[in-house]
Amino acid sequence: MTPLYELHDLKQSYRKETLTLDISELSIRSDGITGLVGPNGSGKSTLLKVLSFLMPYDSGTLLYRGEPTAGRESAIRREVTYLLQNSFLLSRSVYENVAFGLKLRRTEPSEVKDRVCESLARVGLDPAEFASRQWYQLSGGEVQRAALAARLALRPRVLLLDEPTANVDEASAQLIMAAAVTEAEEHGTAVIVATHDMPWLYEMSAEIIGLYRGRVTAGAENILQGGWKPEGGHMIRSFPGGQTVYAERTEADAGRAAALDPSDVRVALSRPQQTGSVNIAAGHVVHLTLERGRNSVLVTADVGGSFLKARVPEGDPLCRELYPQREVFFIFPYSSVRWL
Amino acid sequence: MDFIANGFVQAFHLLFTADEETMVILVTTLRLTALSMALILALGLPMGFALGYFTFPGKRALCTVTDTLLALPTVVIGLLVYAFISRRGLLGDWELLFTVEGMAIGQVILGTPIVAAYTASAVEGLDSRLRQTLLTLGASGAKLAAVSLWEARFMILTAALTALGRIVGEVGSAMMLGGNIKWHTRTITTAITLETGKGDFALGIALGVILILISLLLNISLSFLRRRTQN
Ligand SMILES: Nc1ncnc2c1ncn2[C@@H]1O[C@H](COP(=O)(O)OP(=O)(O)O)[C@@H](O)[C@H]1O
Ligand SMILES: [Mg+2]
Numbered sequence: 001m002t003p004l005y006e007l008h009d010l011k012q013s014y015r016k017e018t019l020t021l022d023i024s025e026l027s028i029r030s031d032g033i034t035g036l037v038g039p040n041g042s043g044k045s046t047l048l049k050v051l052s053f054l055m056p057y058d059s060g061t062l063l064y065r066g067e068p069t070a071g072r073e074s075a076i077r078r079e080v081t082y083l084l085q086n087s088f089l090l091s092r093s094v095y096e097n098v099a100f101g102l103k104l105r106r107t108e109p110s111e112v113k114d115r116v117c118e119s120l121a122r123v124g125l126d127p128a129e130f131a132s133r134q135w136y137q138l139s140g141g142e143v144q145r146a147a148l149a150a151r152l153a154l155r156p157r158v159l160l161l162d163e164p165t166a167n168v169d170e171a172s173a174q175l176i177m178a179a180a181v182t183e184a185e186e187h188g189t190a191v192i193v194a195t196h197d198m199p200w201l202y203e204m205s206a207e208i209i210g211l212y213r214g215r216v217t218a219g220a221e222n223i224l225q226g227g228w229k230p231e232g233g234h235m236i237r238s239f240p241g242g243q244t245v246y247a248e249r250t251e252a253d254a255g256r257a258a259a260l261d262p263s264d265v266r267v268a269l270s271r272p273q274q275t276g277s278v279n280i281a282a283g284h285v286v287h288l289t290l291e292r293g294r295n296s297v298l299v300t301a302d303v304g305g306s307f308l309k310a311r312v313p314e315g316d317p318l319c320r321e322l323y324p325q326r327e328v329f330f331i332f333p334y335s336s337v338r339w340l
Numbered sequence: 341m342d343f344i345a346n347g348f349v350q351a352f353h354l355l356f357t358a359d360e361e362t363m364v365i366l367v368t369t370l371r372l373t374a375l376s377m378a379l380i381l382a383l384g385l386p387m388g389f390a391l392g393y394f395t396f397p398g399k400r401a402l403c404t405v406t407d408t409l410l411a412l413p414t415v416v417i418g419l420l421v422y423a424f425i426s427r428r429g430l431l432g433d434w435e436l437l438f439t440v441e442g443m444a445i446g447q448v449i450l451g452t453p454i455v456a457a458y459t460a461s462a463v464e465g466l467d468s469r470l471r472q473t474l475l476t477l478g479a480s481g482a483k484l485a486a487v488s489l490w491e492a493r494f495m496i497l498t499a500a501l502t503a504l505g506r507i508v509g510e511v512g513s514a515m516m517l518g519g520n521i522k523w524h525t526r527t528i529t530t531a532i533t534l535e536t537g538k539g540d541f542a543l544g545i546a547l548g549v550i551l552i553l554i555s556l557l558l559n560i561s562l563s564f565l566r567r568r569t570q571n
Contacts, residue, residue, distance in 0.1 A: 151477075
């Protein structure tokens with residue numbers, strides 16, 4: 001299957017000195033839910049705006065369904081739609097907001113009405129009550145849901161959601177996430193969602209992409225940020241409580257943040273023998289999550305106040321021995337800590 | 341103070357009997373205001389939209405010019421336009437001096453910067469998310485501009501009403517360019533000036549009451565709009 005998007009050497013910056021996006025290679029699948037994770041300021045919103053053709057990029061290539069996109073942006077915008085991080089409504093009624101894109105597409109008036117009501121119902125806004133409300137007569141969560149309804153009504157091929165639940169009430173958050181799942185599973189829409197809701201992503205998404213300072217990392221990657229000091233031939237980072245992690249030395253000042261793929265971390269229930277250049281970190285299990293996309297269990301442990309993740313295959317007998325609060329040992333070679 | 345009380349009594353008489361001179365003054369004012377407002381909006385809205393929406397070299401300078409025009413005293417506008425449309429002026433052949441059309445030129449110069457400046461700041465102040473929202477819902481080109489203006493509609497109406505308030509209450513350039521000719525170019529404000537000068541308060545008060553009613557109406561509408569834009 002052709003990927004939905006293929007990015008190659010894509011660079012984007014708001015200011016001269018700093019690259020906001022620096023993506024050497026990335027492809028995004030055309031079915032199911034793809035998660036986009038990363039700390040604030042890592043470039044998630046910027047990437048989603050590039051993918052929805054709202055923002056130009058400086059250099060590199062971006063293929064959409066296997067084809068170059070230059071010059072076709074406004075045509076593609078008709079099938080790709082983006083829900084802003086702080087979405088907002090046009091100064092008109094809820095009905096007119098949801099109908100706006102449909103009317104632009106010259107949809108039949110009777111169909112406009114049907115689709116508006118259907119979309120509002122899908123996000124839990126009763127059309128009889130909400131369609132005639134003005135834009136300023138809604139709560140924050142209702143604004144977000146009405147804005148989502150305006151996107152769903154368009155029956156998009158690609159739906160990009162930018163932290164859709166970050167600033168809404170709990171009930172709205174659940175309705176929004178449920179609508180996203182329905183959209184992907186029943187309507188076959190490719191849904192790409194930036195979110196901090198990892199448990200939801202582990203359960204629902206087919207793939208998780210991580211971003212860190214504009215670069216792609218594995219989705220569930222551990223980020224060990226700050227506190228690195230050179231010592232001898234290594235870099236050392238200590239955790240509160242006295243444990244330390246070693247990494248291989250790099251040139252100059254690259255050692256500010258490092259990534260550690262959970263797949264590179266082995267889990268043991270008792271402290272193993274220290275051998276060679278291998279880190280052993282002791283901690284307590286915080287939670288276990290089933291990763292639907294890859295048939296594995298992600299083990300999160302509290303190591304001196306920081307959360308570290310390790311990945312265990314679903315069939316591994318070890319899985320049966322793991323439970324919250326259980327003491328575990330994470331084992332990973334110095335060389336698996338990669339500098340970002 | 342008897343003459344004032346007397347003036348009020350006569351004023352109501354003039355208004356309720358639809359005194360011919362009073363009515364002609366009102367109609368002239370209406371004609372002048374309608375003509376001026378049409379031109380002010382036709383010029384000011386596109387100018388303001390361009391100033392607020394696009395970035396281009398010289399934009400800052402243009403904004404400064406607009407802001408300066410905002411503060412131009414009406415007699416100076418009167419003087420400048422007079423110089424152009426008097427017999428010896430560049431546009432002398434058009435015989436605009438002492439006509440309603442000539443007066444309209446002064447009012448347009450007075451009102452256009454107001455509408456342009458307000459529209460520019462309204463469009464500039466539009467939420468940065470508006471453009472992205474419109475694009476992602478499929479709008480482009482002229483539709484983008486039209487919806488943006490529509491989003492700013494309350495601010496733009498405020499601009500129009502502010503300009504309207506300024507031009508109906510203005511006396512300096514109307515006097516110089518219209519000449520305050522009875523039955524022809526006499527407007528509410530120029531008539532009040534003249535009648536007061538003559539010591540005839542009745543007509544002055546009658547027209548003054550109308551002017552106050554107009555500003556009251558404008559202000560009520562403006563405060564309604566202000567509440568609307570704050571939502
Ligand atoms: N309009 C903008 N102008 C300048 N810098 C911006 C703008 N938007 C975002 N940035 C910068 O780009 C980086 C990535 O931001 P963003 O894409 O919003 O990250 P995220 O959505 O992951 O929080 C941040 O460092 C932010 O400061
Ligand atoms: Mg963001």
